[in-house]
Amino acid sequence: MAAVKPKKSLISHGIAAQNRKARFDYAIKSTVEAGLVLKGPEVKSLRLGRATLTDAWAGEREGEMWLFNAYIPEYQGGVLSRFEPRAPRKLLLKRKEMRQLASAVSRDGISLVPLQIHFNERGRAKVLLGLGEGQKKADKRAAIATRDWQRDKARLLRARG
Numbered sequence: 001m002a003a004v005k006p007k008k009s010l011i012s013h014g015i016a017a018q019n020r021k022a023r024f025d026y027a028i029k030s031t032v033e034a035g036l037v038l039k040g041p042e043v044k045s046l047r048l049g050r051a052t053l054t055d056a057w058a059g060e061r062e063g064e065m066w067l068f069n070a071y072i073p074e075y076q077g078g079v080l081s082r083f084e085p086r087a088p089r090k091l092l093l094k095r096k097e098m099r100q101l102a103s104a105v106s107r108d109g110i111s112l113v114p115l116q117i118h119f120n121e122r123g124r125a126k127v128l129l130g131l132g133e134g135q136k137k138a139d140k141r142a143a144i145a146t147r148d149w150q151r152d153k154a155r156l157l158r159a160r161g
Contacts, residue, residue, distance in 0.1 A: 016125070017051035017070075017117040024140065026113055026132025032101065035092030036067065036117065036125045039083055041075040046125060048075075051117060058091060058112040058129055060102045065091040067114060067127060091127060101131070109133050 022028075038046070045051065056070040067089045074085060093101070104110050115128045135143075 015116050015118045016046040016049055017053050019053035019056065019113065019115055021054060022113045022115055022130065022132065024143065025135060026111065026130065027135050027139070028113070028115070028130040028132045029110075030131050031115065032093070032097060032129045032131075034065065034097075034127050034129055036127050037090040037092065038072075038125055041077075042072050042083055042089075043125060044077060045072050045075040046117065047119075053114050053117065056114045058114055058127075059105065060098075061088070065093055065098055065101065065112075067091055070114065070117075091129075101129075104131050 050073050052071040056067060058065060058067050060066070069086055070089065071085055072083075074082060101112060105112050111132050111134065113130050113132045115130045117125060117127050120126050
């Protein structure tokens with residue numbers, strides 16, 4: 001009897017990569033969903049859920065929006081076409097949305113932060129971008145204090161019965 005190999009976890013309609021630290025570092029004002037131009041091996045690597053968005057950011061270059069410094073590792077499936085793991089990737093947005101985001105980013109203290117990469121119902125890779133304003137150290141401390149209190153409160157209620 002042959003040994004059965006476990007299946008690799010594939011992400012079909014879920015979140016491929018998430019930037020959890022972004023919600024802590026930035027006060028997210030609004031979000032926009034954008035398409036993502038990818039090559040075949042990049043999509044396969046994303047479906048395995050190995051991408052990282054921790055240092056990624058989005059911005060305008062030559063009249064188009066791009067995703068910079070997002071890490072998508074090379075797919076190890078024997079594919080001939082290689083790609084750069086941290087290459088800039090083009091974002092697909094409507095012109096009106098692009099103009100609004102570019103004008104918002106040009107203001108002081110506003111950044112365009114990728115929050116997550118996910119696959120929609122049709123299997124297309126999408127990026128959720130957030131317009132964020134950098135949080136002050138005091139705001140971060142308040143967020144940590146409320147999170148700690150919620151955790152302690154849950155423990156107390158659980159211990160009580």
